[in-house]
Amino acid sequence: MAMQHGARNGAVTPEGTHPPAAVELRGIDKSFGTVRANHDVSMRIGAGTIHGIVGENGAGKSTLMSILYGFYQADAGEIRVAGKPVMIKSSHDAIAAGIGMVHQHFMLVDTFTVLENVMMGAESGALLHSSIQKARSELSRLAQEYSLAVDPDAVVGDLPVGDLQRVEILKALYRNARILILDEPTGVLTPQETTQLFRILAALKAQGVTVILITHKLGEVMAVTDTVSVMRHGELVADRTTRETSKEELAELMVGRKVRPSVAQRHDTIGAAALAVEHLTVRDHLGVDRVKDVSFDIKAGEIVGIAGVSGNGQSELLEVLAGIRPPTAGRMVIVDRDVTASAPCDAAEMRNLRLAHVPEDRQRLGLVAAFTAAESGILGYQREAAYNRGPYLDYDAVAAHCGDLMERFDVRPPHPEIGSRKLSGGNQQKLILAREIDRDPRVLLVGQPTRGVDIGAIEFIHAQLKRLRDRGCAILLVSVELDEVMALSDRILVMFEGRIVGEVAGEDANARDLGCMMANVHEGATESRAS
Amino acid sequence: MNGELPRWIDIGLIPILNLCMALLVSGLIILAIGEDPLQAVAIMVRGAFGYEEGIGYTLYYATNFIFTGLAVAVAFHAGLFNIGGEGQAYIGGLGVGLILLAFDSVLPFAILAPLGIIAAAAFGAAWAAIPAYLQAYRGSHIVITTIMFNFIAAALMVYLLVNVLIKPGQMSPESRVFLPNAHLPFMHEMLAGLGIQFTSTPLNISLIWALVCCVGVWAYIWRTRWGYELRTVGFNESAAVYAGIRPRRIVVATMCISGALAGFVGLNEIMGVHHRLLINFTAGYGFTGIAVSLMGRNHPFGIVLASLLFGALYQGGAELAFEVPTITRELVVTIQGLVILFSGALAYMSTPWVTRIYRALNRPAVASSEV
Numbered sequence: 001m002a003m004q005h006g007a008r009n010g011a012v013t014p015e016g017t018h019p020p021a022a023v024e025l026r027g028i029d030k031s032f033g034t035v036r037a038n039h040d041v042s043m044r045i046g047a048g049t050i051h052g053i054v055g056e057n058g059a060g061k062s063t064l065m066s067i068l069y070g071f072y073q074a075d076a077g078e079i080r081v082a083g084k085p086v087m088i089k090s091s092h093d094a095i096a097a098g099i100g101m102v103h104q105h106f107m108l109v110d111t112f113t114v115l116e117n118v119m120m121g122a123e124s125g126a127l128l129h130s131s132i133q134k135a136r137s138e139l140s141r142l143a144q145e146y147s148l149a150v151d152p153d154a155v156v157g158d159l160p161v162g163d164l165q166r167v168e169i170l171k172a173l174y175r176n177a178r179i180l181i182l183d184e185p186t187g188v189l190t191p192q193e194t195t196q197l198f199r200i201l202a203a204l205k206a207q208g209v210t211v212i213l214i215t216h217k218l219g220e221v222m223a224v225t226d227t228v229s230v231m232r233h234g235e236l237v238a239d240r241t242t243r244e245t246s247k248e249e250l251a252e253l254m255v256g257r258k259v260r261p262s263v264a265q266r267h268d269t270i271g272a273a274a275l276a277v278e279h280l281t282v283r284d285h286l287g288v289d290r291v292k293d294v295s296f297d298i299k300a301g302e303i304v305g306i307a308g309v310s311g312n313g314q315s316e317l318l319e320v321l322a323g324i325r326p327p328t329a330g331r332m333v334i335v336d337r338d339v340t341a342s343a344p345c346d347a348a349e350m351r352n353l354r355l356a357h358v359p360e361d362r363q364r365l366g367l368v369a370a371f372t373a374a375e376s377g378i379l380g381y382q383r384e385a386a387y388n389r390g391p392y393l394d395y396d397a398v399a400a401h402c403g404d405l406m407e408r409f410d411v412r413p414p415h416p417e418i419g420s421r422k423l424s425g426g427n428q429q430k431l432i433l434a435r436e437i438d439r440d441p442r443v444l445l446v447g448q449p450t451r452g453v454d455i456g457a458i459e460f461i462h463a464q465l466k467r468l469r470d471r472g473c474a475i476l477l478v479s480v481e482l483d484e485v486m487a488l489s490d491r492i493l494v495m496f497e498g499r500i501v502g503e504v505a506g507e508d509a510n511a512r513d514l515g516c517m518m519a520n521v522h523e524g525a526t527e528s529r530a531s
Numbered sequence: 532m533n534g535e536l537p538r539w540i541d542i543g544l545i546p547i548l549n550l551c552m553a554l555l556v557s558g559l560i561i562l563a564i565g566e567d568p569l570q571a572v573a574i575m576v577r578g579a580f581g582y583e584e585g586i587g588y589t590l591y592y593a594t595n596f597i598f599t600g601l602a603v604a605v606a607f608h609a610g611l612f613n614i615g616g617e618g619q620a621y622i623g624g625l626g627v628g629l630i631l632l633a634f635d636s637v638l639p640f641a642i643l644a645p646l647g648i649i650a651a652a653a654f655g656a657a658w659a660a661i662p663a664y665l666q667a668y669r670g671s672h673i674v675i676t677t678i679m680f681n682f683i684a685a686a687l688m689v690y691l692l693v694n695v696l697i698k699p700g701q702m703s704p705e706s707r708v709f710l711p712n713a714h715l716p717f718m719h720e721m722l723a724g725l726g727i728q729f730t731s732t733p734l735n736i737s738l739i740w741a742l743v744c745c746v747g748v749w750a751y752i753w754r755t756r757w758g759y760e761l762r763t764v765g766f767n768e769s770a771a772v773y774a775g776i777r778p779r780r781i782v783v784a785t786m787c788i789s790g791a792l793a794g795f796v797g798l799n800e801i802m803g804v805h806h807r808l809l810i811n812f813t814a815g816y817g818f819t820g821i822a823v824s825l826m827g828r829n830h831p832f833g834i835v836l837a838s839l840l841f842g843a844l845y846q847g848g849a850e851l852a853f854e855v856p857t858i859t860r861e862l863v864v865t866i867q868g869l870v871i872l873f874s875g876a877l878a879y880m881s882t883p884w885v886t887r888i889y890r891a892l893n894r895p896a897v898a899s900s901e902v
Contacts, residue, residue, distance in 0.1 A: 324772050348775025357773070365773040370766045375759065380774040382759050391755045 021083065022047035022179055022210035023068065023099075028077035030063055037063040038074070039234045045179075045227070047082070050201055050211040052221040052242070055231035056254055056454035061214050064231070065181050069101045070094040081179070100172025101181040106164050110157035114150050114167050115139060118174050135174070142173050146203045161309070162193035169200065179210045186220060190309045191482070191515035198224050216254075216455075218247045230254055255455050270490070271300035273333075274474035275321070275355075275443045280330035282316045282498075290316035292498040293330070298474040300442070303465065305477045305489030305506070307514050313498035314478045315360055318447050321476065322357040323350035324365075335442055351380055353443075356436035358429075360447030360478065366432040367420045374416035377402035377435055402431075409434035410460065426457035433461060437468055444468060447478045462488060482511050496520040536886060542828050546874060548881050549826075550840070553873035557866040564857055571851055571858065578850025579843035585850065587718065587732025591804070593835075593842030594734070595620075595796050597741040599820025600827060600834040601748050602793035607829050608752055609785040610765035615662060615677025616793040617817025618684030619655040623794020624801045625688060626654025628808035631801075632696070632706060635713035643713050647802045648740070648795075655794020656787040658684065663786030667779035673786070681817070689810060696808055706808040715803040735803035737795070744792060745831035751788075761785055793817060822875035837874075844870060 023045045030038040038060045045051045053061045066072045068079060070088040079086055081097045088094050094101070108117050119135040139152050150159075150166050159167070165185060172180055182201075186194045201211050201224055213225060221228050222242060230238040230253040238253045275298045282291035291313045298304045308314050319325045321332065326344035334353050339345045350357075359365035367376035378387050378398055387398050402416035409430045411423070423431065429449065437444065446465065450458040465488060469475055479485050485492055486509050494502040494517040502517040558568035579589045599616040606613035613619075630650040634643060662676035692704035718734040752758040764771045764781045771778050800812040823841055827833030848863035873880075 322773070323775070346775055346777070347773055351775060359773060364767065364769050366770070368763055368766045368770050371762075379763070379770065382756055382774065388756055391757070392750075393754060393756050393759055395754075 020047050021045060022049075022081070023212075024080040024083075025064070025068070026078040026080070028064065028067060028079075029075045030060075030067060030072060031075055036234050038067070041077070041231070041234075041236045043229055043236060043239070045210060045212060047210055048205060048208045049226040050205055050213060050224055052213045052215060052225035052228040053231060054215060054218065054221055054228060054250060054254060056216065056456070059231040059254070059454075060234040061231050062183065063234075065101070065183065065212065065214055068094065069099060069181060095175050095177070098176060098178040099181065100169075100175060100177025100179070102165065102168040102172060102183065102185060104184045104187060106168055108156050108164060108167060111155065113153050113155055114159075114170075115152040117156055117167055118152075118171050120171075122175055138174060139170065142170055145207060146173065146200065148173075148200060148203075161188045161311070162190075162196060165189070165197065166200070169204075173209075178208070179212065180204065181212045181214070183214045184216070185213070186215070186217065187480070188310055190519045191511060192519050194220070218250050221250065222247055232256055251455065270302050271472060273297040274300045274335060275476065276333040277321070278331050278333075280317075280320065280332060281328045282313075282320050282325065283328040284316070289328075290498050291320065294495075294498075294500050295330075296493055296500065296503075298443070298476055300474050301469055301472045302490045303469050303475040303477055303488050303506075305479065305485035305492045306495055307482060307485045307492055307518055308478075308480070308495035309518050310480050312495045312518075314495055315447070316498075317495070318357070318360060318445050318476075318478055321350075321445055322355070322359070323347040347380065348383070354439065354441045355443040355445070356439065356441035357445045358433055358436050358447065358449060360451075362425075362428050362432055367428060369419075369421035371420050372416065373406070373411075373418050373420050373423060373431060374399045374402040376420040377405055377416070377431060379435070381435070381439075405431065405434040405438060409464075424454075425451075426453040429453050429461065430457060433464060437464065437473075440471070441468075441473055444473050444475045445478075446475060448480065449477070450479075450481065450484060482514055485509075486511070486514075494518055536882075536889060540885060540889065542830075542833060545881055545885060546826055546828075546833075546837075546878075548885070549874040549878060550870065552881070553866075553869040556873075557869050560862070560865065561858065564862075566855060566857055571855065574851050574854050575843070575847030577847075578854075579847035583730040584732055585846055587730060587734040588846040588849075589839070589842040590718075590738055591732060591734040591799075591842070592845040593838040594738045594741045594799050595816040596819060596823045596838035596841045597745065597834060598792055598795040598799070599817050600823035600838055601744055601831065602789045602817075603820050603824035604827070604829040604831070604834060605748060605752065605792065606785055606789040607824060608758075608765045609761045609781055610768070611663075611666075611782065611785060611789075612674050613659065613677055613786065613789050613793075614674055614821065615659060615680050615790075615817070616796075616820045617813050617815070618677070618681035619658045619790040619793035620796035620813045620817050621681075621684040621688055622658040622797075623651040623655035623791075624797025624812060625691070625808065626650035626794065627797045627801045628696070628706060631709045631713040632808070635710040638712075640712045644715070647713075647715075647798055651794040651798040651802075652791035653794075655790040655792070655797070657790070659786040659790025659793070660783060663783045666786075667782040673782075692808060692810055704810050708807045709802075713802065714806050715798070717803075733804040735799065737799035737803045740795065740798070742835070744795065745835060748792070749831045757784075793820070819871070822871040825878050826874040840870075841867075 021044045025041060025043045028038050028041040041064055055061045063072065067074050068088065070090045070093050073089060079088055086097050088097060109120065112120070115132065115135055118139060119131055123131040136152060143149050148166050148170055150163055150170065156164065156167065169180065185197060189197060204211055215221060225242045228240050228242050228245065228250065229236055230250060232254060277297065278295050280291055280294045281289055284290050294317065296304065306314050320327050323346045327339065327341050329341060331338060331340040334350070334355055337345065337353055363369065367379060375398065378401065387394055399416040403414065405411065406414040406416065411427045411430045411434065420428065433449070449461050449465065453461065465475060477485065477488055486506065489506045491506060492504050492509050492514065493500050494514060496518060501520055554572065561568040561571050578585050580586055599620065602616045602619065603613055627647045627650050630646050631643065634646065658680060662673050662680055665671040665676050666673040689704065692706065696706045697704055698707040715735045715737060718736070718738070719729040719731050721736065722729045752761065760771065760776045761781055763774060763776055764778045768778050796813060796816055801808060805812060819841055823834055823837045827837040844867050848867060851858055852860045852863045
């Protein structure tokens with residue numbers, strides 16, 4: 001991985017000596033109801049370093065940073081910035097203390113320009129004119145100093161994701177942040193954009209900015225950080241100097257046990273095509289073609305992975321195949337049913353064809369947060385005879401079904417009456433997966449199966465998908481995690497701007513080539529091969 | 532935050548607190564005009580529950596509030612805000628009136644009664660179906676269209692009563708009185724049949740039908756497959772589409788049910804009390820239904836309780852205006868308005884500090900570190 005170097009060269013702090021602490025957390029406790037999100041967490045982050053915080057979902061890293069940024073207040077404990085104790089009761093206090101945060105989901109106004117977004121909330125007077133002048137010169141200074149070039153007059157809605165992140169960073173710097181928190185910053189970036197981000201982080205570090213990087217990607221931690229803290233179940237379990245640790249050790253610390261790396265097992269039980277897509281085009285309500293003339297097929301007993309930066313038509317492709325939206329042109333053949341624009345097929349009919357769908361966005365599509373787990377456990381199958389007695393739903397049968405799913409798929413806590421929203425991300429995902437594969441589908445569509453899911457659950461979900469494939473199911477896997485696509489897929493298709501721009505066999509795939517295809521840069525591909 | 536509180540606080544204590552705040556403010560106003568607030572409350576309570584006639588009126592008003600409250604609640608569970616209960620009730624009454632005017636001379640009560648129920652439901656549903664269709668298939672917001680349909684209903688009724696249905700030879704815009712076989716039995720008549728003496732009040736058998744509707748709505752929303760799909764659409768329309776549910780159909784079907792429930796106000800008023808078609812018999816019940824449903828947490832049981840409260844406010848308020856000359860009809864409306872404001876519009880105002888007190892009481896250790 002070429003990106004792993006470069007970033008470390010910017011270090012100015014002599015490594016080995018202890019720099020003064022930029023942030024020090026002492027004995028932070030935070031509970032939500034009976035859940036202890038943080039328990040006696042103490043952490044020391046050296047000034048001018050890049051510090052990683054890793055941990056599974058629900059380990060308490062986001063809570064800890066939310067306390068530092070003033071979204072929550074700790075029940076007990078102390079925060080010191082540059083040696084002085086500070087009270088941070090709101091993000092205002094945090095900004096005043098020189099702390100900035102780049103959220104996982106960008107907090108930008110799409111219809112404003114970069115300049116307007118950067119100065120928003122930090123205008124210097126009632127009249128905008130003088131603020132704009134000031135902001136413009138300040139912005140160009142920052143852009144130069146940290147090599148963060150963005151056109152100040154570009155409308156934010158038109159910018160690619162990588163640029164949005166820079167705007168967020170600029171926003172924080174404009175408010176004089178000397179400590180920058182980045183929450184899962186690479187989730188939406190291509191490998192190339194990630195490399196650029198790491199260069200920016202190195203430049204920040206060179207200017208003495210302290211960077212706190214929250215992530216669950218251990219490769220990134222190894223690549224850019226100086227020190228790393230590992231959290232598990234709300235507690236800090238280890239502090240390490242990055243040079244002296246390894247991915248394997250961090251993974252073990254995170255999970256609390258040894259992790260088997262997922263190894264793709266090839267097999268030879270591939271059958272006839274269960275899903276065929278021919279010249280499929282999908283137009284959205286704005287008249288933009290999101291999927292353009294796409295053709296492929298998936299055979300029984302095969303996993304076809306779709307790689308791509310999110311927003312390049314994968315979501316729309318999944319939705320069309322699942323019957324959530326109709327195709328605009330082209331056709332798809334699912335088992336033996338022909339679906340076209342003039343003969344569409346809704347999600348209920350698709351399920352009757354034994355096509356199951358684990359949606360990308362489980363909160364929005366996969367379950368109903370306000371329902372009990374039992375009620376979410378029949379979502380999409382609510383009309384099946386097994387759960388109905390005349391006009392009434394048979395709630396005993398519904399609960400028994402959910403209990404059975406929870407037991408077999410290790411959903412915790414195994415109470416069908418629990419609210420769906422109270423399950424953690426990984427357990428929600430396991431419940432949805434259980435519901436969808438319980439009926440032994442012939443075609444399974446899976447979107448982002450392990451997004452926001454902890455490592456233990458990832459192993460489990462991957463194993464389930466492989467088992468299903470081996471039983472002869474045709475699986476379409478859409479994921480922004482390249483590692484996941486490469487680990488599971490027999491064939492990989494790359495989507496860019498709604499088209500399929502490349503196809504590789506699973507065993508021939510490597511991250512760099514896929515990354516170039518995902519960004520559709522052919523020159524880049526040849527260049528990196530040459531180097 | 533809401534989820535942290537036990538149910539009894541959320542659906543019991545907080546509504547009572549809201550009611551107390553409304554009464555407190557009302558008390559200050561009564562004090563300001565030089566009357567005794569405690570005496571006023573006493574008069575209101577006695578007026579609403581203290582004697583047979585008061586109880587009869589309170590329950591008669593409550594009947595209307597149950598119908599309109601249920602109408603709002605059903606729509607609410609599908610994520611729809613039906614502001615058109617007033618118009619749907621009005622048109623529901625028109626349906627009842629037309630059927631009875633047409634058939635009261637040829638059909639017996641045993642057929643007219645179910646026919647009246649069907650007519651009220653069908654007309655109310657039809658009036659709600661148009662905004663529902665416009666929302667589902669044309670994207671016109673249902674809040675706007677249902678409000679506008681209230682005005683259209685009012686104008687339509689005036690036209691019909693002044694020009695078409697008016698009994699010839701009189702000034703007031705009313706139809707002829709239905710024949711006695713088209714009257715719903717009054718409660719005092721039914722009780723007399725059982726040998727119980729009760730003062731004559733407008734309370735009629737519609738109250739029983741309202742309670743049947745409560746059970747029906749509960750079963751529909753929480754026990755049937757259709758209710759499951761309705762709630763799915765209400766909570767999360769995207770998930771509904773994912774689950775193969777067609778939200779447009781749910782929107783139209785739900786609004787029809789909602790409109791039918793509102794239409795039953797016409798049953799109570801036209802077939803039960805007035806026995807003729809007339810202007811303005813809905814008297815704001817449709818709008819008050821929104822507050823009833825909010826206060827009853829959109830649950831039939833809560834709606835029955837809230838309906839009793841509002842019935843008592845209407846009846847006790849009338850009594851208060853009658854007994855204390857300085858407390859005018861307008862001031863009584865003000866008190867009713869305050870109750871609606873605190874328990875409807877500001878229903879969740881007290882939740883944050885109740886939550887804080889509850890937490891402080893339950894976890895003293897944490898509370899002390901916060902202070």
